[in-house]
Amino acid sequence: MNLLRRGLLNGFDRAEALLDRVFTPVHNPLKQLGALGTLFFAVVIVTGVHLYIGYDTSVSGAYGSVEYLSVSAWFLAGVARSLHRYASDALVLVMLLHAAREFARDRYRGARWFSWVTGIVAMLLVYGSGIGGYWLVWDELAQFIAIVSMEWLDWLPIFGEPIAGIFVAPDALDDRFFTLLIFLHIALPLMLALVLWLHLQRISRAAYRPPWRAALGAMAMLVGLSVVFPAVSHPPADLARLPAKLGLDWFYLAAYPLMDRLPRAATWGGGVALLILFTALPWLPPLRRRVVAVVDLDYCNGCGRCNDDCPYNAIAMVARTDGKPFETQAVVNPGLCVGCGICVGACPPSTPFRTTVDLPTGIDLPDPSLKDLRGQTLAAAARHQAGGPRVLVFACAHGPAAATEFPASVTLPCVAMLPPSFIDFALSRHLADGVMLAGCDSSACYNRLGERWTDERLAGKRDPRLRARVDRARVAVSWVGRQSGDEFRAALSAFAARLSARAAEGDKR
């Protein structure tokens, strides 16, 4: 499992690094898969409503109405039909990539199981909606899908007579069946919208919309494809004849040749086994040790910053229970907490300047705790190598190895776990000449909001702010992925050079 994940991760890292250079990290399509999926789903809905106006829900009229929409009303509806198909295909593409990427980045276990499982339900609904849509055209492809689907379902011993029999003779099919199909083709996407809403329930500030330039690029791609290569139908379905050669949409119908050629028991068994395997992935070994944030009410004044910054909606503010003169207190839901530590970085008492040994704070991780962080900072400062300015690196565990393996570095589950006061602490106590925060990949923060909160805290736009007295020239930030060790080293060297130049300038004065 780890081998598969590592292989996928390396592939994604390389592809993302390449696309970063072409599209910039913010507009990199691989970093916007979920949001692009929402965009494609929206295109499918809008074009679907448009097409429905002209669709005839009868056996004899369905094919003709689709042909009319595609050919005679090309400008008004033909492009919409192509957009409807290609946006559906693009939805499958980004959906599969999104699932593979979350698996590769190990973001499907622990508290994230809910998003994983609802994602699988969403996938099934996408396939159900898409396959149902192909039936509605009622061409030879639809006939093939209908026969194979029904023959596959007939393997279940629940039907008194073979339901595939409806599709083998022209007189067996009536208009009511198409009414049922169109109902399902509307109902399943509605259920999908509901499941997608559930899918995003455990994260805060979900990115529903891709950045406008990424959205524009995706739409231009779909419209261009629709105009250059419009979606067309096969010849009309004829139940007195069996289709021969078919142009399959492999995004949706890849399983159909197998369903047709392999024994039904094998395809049912394989399909159900795969579904169970994928659904159970979050609970399969190797299991991960769970770290959950802990609230210390003696130091919690109910300010709500942890609640506001938590990317996973794991912290709730509830009525005070300890009689202290504050309205609320933070409560961590262990089922939602992923142990990123961003709440520790947001908590006002999280400062290393305090003289207490245990360094208790309002909300803390058991490992590494704030006390550990201060101890590791002091230890890292003692590891500065001779020659050149002394740079202390606070590195994200999901960033480049060059950062976490740097001698004078402290590794955190997320860079946003670091309270800005630690930077002040390191510089004012002369533990370093400069502090570098080495996060993970730009616009692809492992813990979703770590990059944004860190940048805003350093810029003084978000509490807790980096104090004004801290010389900004002695602070640097690097956001690069795991594979970009060279970029990190280059940024570190440039920062060290700037510090040396400043020191030389100071000496001259």
Next chain:
Amino acid sequence: MISRIVRWAAQLVILAGIAAFIGALSVAPAFTYRPADMAFIRINFTHGAPRAECWRPTQAELTKLPPSQRRPNDCPRERPAIVLRFELDGVVLLDESLPPSGLSRDSPSPIYRGFSVAPGPHRLHLAMRDNPRTKEYDYTSDFDVMLSPQQNLVIGFDPRSGGFRIR
């Protein structure tokens, strides 16, 4: 400026590549469902064999049963299997006993079976027995058909209209 143009060009190439991938995979590679030079014969119907007749248990048999199960007439719910034989140009393609469906084996026996055959003239012989007590077939039919390539000939069964029929 040049790097910006190069980046825009690279974006265009990548988006065009993704579009080409989506467009191509939405119709290709083609899949052959059934060979274009073959015809197809499908047997598709359900038929329930008549249930066995009710019988009247003797007093001795009734006494052996629990009081709640002592009924003067015992009418079995289950249906017997039907036996179906299909010959194409004298070659037996199917000769099977088809069990009734349903948890209690009380529903008709379904058959849904297909055969790829060469186009052209064929003689079909169909026979079915739905009475387990007889050795003879209760229904037999012969059809001479001319099949064209890709034709989907369906063999059905309706006892009210005399037995087998082709569509």
